[in-house]
Amino acid sequence: MAAHRPADPGAENIVFDPHDPAFVSEGVPFATLARIREEQPVLRTPDGAWYLSRFDDVTAALTDVDTFRADLGPITGIAAGIEAIPEDQHYLSEIPEPRHKQVRRLVTAALSTARLRRIEPGLRAECARLVDAMLALAVADLHDGYAMAIPAYAMSRIMALDDDAARRFMAWSWDGTLMRRPSTPGVPPGGPDSHAFFAAYLAGQRALPTPSNDLVALLLDAEIEGARLSDPEIVTQLHFLIQAGVHTTRSLLAHLFNRLVQDPALWTRLKAERALVPVFIEESLRRDSPVQRTTRRCARDAVVRGVPILAGEWVEMGIGSANHDEAVYDAPGAFRLDRPEPRRHLAFGAGSHVCPGAGLARLEAQIAVETLLDRVARMERIEGVAYPPLPGSLGHQPIPARLLAG
Ligand code: HEM
Numbered sequence: 001m002a003a004h005r006p007a008d009p010g011a012e013n014i015v016f017d018p019h020d021p022a023f024v025s026e027g028v029p030f031a032t033l034a035r036i037r038e039e040q041p042v043l044r045t046p047d048g049a050w051y052l053s054r055f056d057d058v059t060a061a062l063t064d065v066d067t068f069r070a071d072l073g074p075i076t077g078i079a080a081g082i083e084a085i086p087e088d089q090h091y092l093s094e095i096p097e098p099r100h101k102q103v104r105r106l107v108t109a110a111l112s113t114a115r116l117r118r119i120e121p122g123l124r125a126e127c128a129r130l131v132d133a134m135l136a137l138a139v140a141d142l143h144d145g146y147a148m149a150i151p152a153y154a155m156s157r158i159m160a161l162d163d164d165a166a167r168r169f170m171a172w173s174w175d176g177t178l179m180r181r182p183s184t185p186g187v188p189p190g191g192p193d194s195h196a197f198f199a200a201y202l203a204g205q206r207a208l209p210t211p212s213n214d215l216v217a218l219l220l221d222a223e224i225e226g227a228r229l230s231d232p233e234i235v236t237q238l239h240f241l242i243q244a245g246v247h248t249t250r251s252l253l254a255h256l257f258n259r260l261v262q263d264p265a266l267w268t269r270l271k272a273e274r275a276l277v278p279v280f281i282e283e284s285l286r287r288d289s290p291v292q293r294t295t296r297r298c299a300r301d302a303v304v305r306g307v308p309i310l311a312g313e314w315v316e317m318g319i320g321s322a323n324h325d326e327a328v329y330d331a332p333g334a335f336r337l338d339r340p341e342p343r344r345h346l347a348f349g350a351g352s353h354v355c356p357g358a359g360l361a362r363l364e365a366q367i368a369v370e371t372l373l374d375r376v377a378r379m380e381r382i383e384g385v386a387y388p389p390l391p392g393s394l395g396h397q398p399i400p401a402r403l404l405a406g
Pocket of ligand 1 (some may be wrong): 013062070092104107111155240241245246248290291294295319346347348349352354356360361
């Protein structure tokens with residue numbers, strides 16, 4: 001591992017836009033990120049935000065929630081941020097303490113180990129069904145036919161909902177519904193389709209003498225400081241669970257399958273050494289982080305590595321860059337199954353907002369990869385196809401392959 005040199009405050013600003021859509025089609029510019037970590041670890045971006053690039057700085061800022069407050073306003077089309085969004089539309093990440101912890105407790109209950117265990121057999125059966133359907137095709141698409149379908153199925157079952165809900169979750173992940181709130185400009189008064197769906201479902205459950213859906217029952221019964229959650233609040237958190245859990249896991253799965261198609265030696269090794277599957281998943285999360293950055297708003301003046309960051313300024317947490325920090329990882333761009341601490345990465349964030357769905361995402365990835373290894377003898381690339389870059393984070397890109405039964 002290489003220690004960083006002190007940054008040069010007089011150096012010319014490196015031009016880097018963390019929102020550049022080209023990262024999906026052309027790949028993350030890791031060489032530029034390496035330069036940023038070395039020369040300007042706290043970088044001014046073209047739109048006037050700050051970009052933190054080093055592992056230590058990103059970890060410290062993610063953990064310091066009193067200074068750096070999560071604000072997903074801009075990614076939901078609301079540039080002014082949470083100040084412009086009614087409180088009952090604040091996603092879990094955006095709720096200040098102590099209420100955040102209290103609402104988060106409900107989300108972690110929804111994603112408890114016992115609930116994961118309950119959905120596991122169905123998830124295995126669904127993965128087997130999807131792989132068999134792909135085996136029947138001359139050319140399968142591991143994105144549409146597998147990576148898209150699994151998280152939507154898993155979330156539908158976590159919510160004790162059916163296949164119709166899974167189909168809706170998949171569609172909303174495609175068409176942008178998940179990135180809108182009722183207060184997003186241009187959204188009709190009932191909110192995006194996801195809000196209308198959950199609101200109607202909730203009303204149906206309320207009309208029953210006892211709710212038939214145990215997750216809904218948990219949310220309806222919950223009291224925080226003596227008060228129940230309102231329906232709009234519950235709908236917001238259900239929508240957010242889909243937003244947070246479907247896109248991201250689809251992206252992880254797409255990265256795993258893309259790499260397996262492109263690296264036959266890795267495929268052969270995993271077939272022979274199944275114990276390496278969890279390590280394969282962790283190294284993908286680190287090397288090809290599905291969430292490359294997350295946004296914070298500075299709540300009070302701060303200084304990071306000598307750079308003043310003022311209250312009100314936007315700060316991007318460079319998770320993808322931190323996971324390539326050469327001060328923490330040897331040869332960070334290499335994909336290796338022998339790293340000393342495979343789970344040492346920030347792919348799921350850090351601190352009090354660390355991803356409560358990490359266990360579910362890992363379970364989906366484990367079962368999806370195991371099912372492929374069990375049922376498929378070989379996966380062949382299709383000649384002449386340009387495969388998506390790794391990572392192609394959060395991009396919907398086909399991964400065509402010829403699957404041969406084993
Ligand atoms: C590979 C898949 C996933 C990745 C890479 C991922 C990544 C992350 C990251 C980086 C954060 C922290 C964001 C921040 O601090 O701004 C986060 C938070 C969150 N994630 Fe995930 N996530 C994944 C899957 C899931 C799943 C499956 C669910 C739920 C079903 C989920 C639900 C959430 C929620 C609710 C939060 C907010 C937690 C809080 O603010 O307290 N995630 N995730």
